[in-house]
Amino acid sequence: MLLRCCLLSLLLLCGAGARAAEAVALRILTVEEPPASFHDSAGQPDGFVVDIVKALQRQLKDNTLIELLPEGRAMLTAQQEPDVLLFSFSRTAEREALYHWLLPVLQKRWQIYLPAQSRLQLNSLADLRQLNAIGVVRGDVRESYLLQQGFTNLVAVTSHQQNLQMLNSGRVDAIAGDSLELAYQLRQSQQATPLKLALTLRSSNVYLMMPKNADAGLVTRWQQAAKALQQSGELEQIAVQWQQRIRQELQINVQRDGHLLLF
Numbered sequence: 001m002l003l004r005c006c007l008l009s010l011l012l013l014c015g016a017g018a019r020a021a022e023a024v025a026l027r028i029l030t031v032e033e034p035p036a037s038f039h040d041s042a043g044q045p046d047g048f049v050v051d052i053v054k055a056l057q058r059q060l061k062d063n064t065l066i067e068l069l070p071e072g073r074a075m076l077t078a079q080q081e082p083d084v085l086l087f088s089f090s091r092t093a094e095r096e097a098l099y100h101w102l103l104p105v106l107q108k109r110w111q112i113y114l115p116a117q118s119r120l121q122l123n124s125l126a127d128l129r130q131l132n133a134i135g136v137v138r139g140d141v142r143e144s145y146l147l148q149q150g151f152t153n154l155v156a157v158t159s160h161q162q163n164l165q166m167l168n169s170g171r172v173d174a175i176a177g178d179s180l181e182l183a184y185q186l187r188q189s190q191q192a193t194p195l196k197l198a199l200t201l202r203s204s205n206v207y208l209m210m211p212k213n214a215d216a217g218l219v220t221r222w223q224q225a226a227k228a229l230q231q232s233g234e235l236e237q238i239a240v241q242w243q244q245r246i247r248q249e250l251q252i253n254v255q256r257d258g259h260l261l262l263f
Contacts, residue, residue, distance in 0.1 A: 024215045028053065028066045028085045029074045032159055034184035035246055036088045036106060036206070036263070039068060048242040048261060049088045049105045053208065055234055059225045070158040072139030082213040085222065090141040090204035099209040100219050103226040106261045109178045110142045110201040115167060116194035122174070125149060128199065135163035135175035141204060142176040160185050168193045180263045183250050205260075235259035 030037040030049070040046040045066040053066060064085075069077070078084045090108060091101055112128065114120055122128060128146075131153055136143035138156040146154055155172050157163055163175040164185055175182075182195060208226065210219050229235050236259045243261065246254050255262040
């Protein structure tokens, strides 16, 4: 009788543990930054890194919906809810200890753009400080960098599309972004002002990541899936497909280093 009770207790504990593991509610969050992640014409998530995440989900048999949020809101959600997979976000010294860095997916330039007809010359941060207003995306790594440098002439909005609208209306003198995401936005906006690259500040590696306090088992599963996908060669196949798609859609030749694309 005692043995039966012990076995029953053990089974109940195992069942409770399994239910607890199943109860981990994952959220997958990213931002509207084409061609890495964006809504397609049908309103569904699309993009180079979206395809990477979908490949990982197939491997893990995970059906979590991919949510596209404003960047600041996505980062805040990850601070408040531990079991979150974030992409595509830059790996920086300030973020280093806060996240598990699961997989690098691309390299992103931090650049400043002017209207094509502008006569301004920007050669340094000192030149940038002289501008009346610079459009940035709230929560974006480029906004964070400029704030750390003491800039007080930033105008923060929730999307790169809003930045283009402000530049078009003359509300800002320049905007922060990179060539590919702005090329996609310009293609979608018939009224947008043509741009020219004025200054490259630096670049960063962009990752899939989870908060440090995320469920340990969940982190391990996604880490193992990322490693397996990389070893299988599927990551590089996705990169090649998007390299070709970007060339066809934007007539831009994107550099590739293995499975990493350079934006």
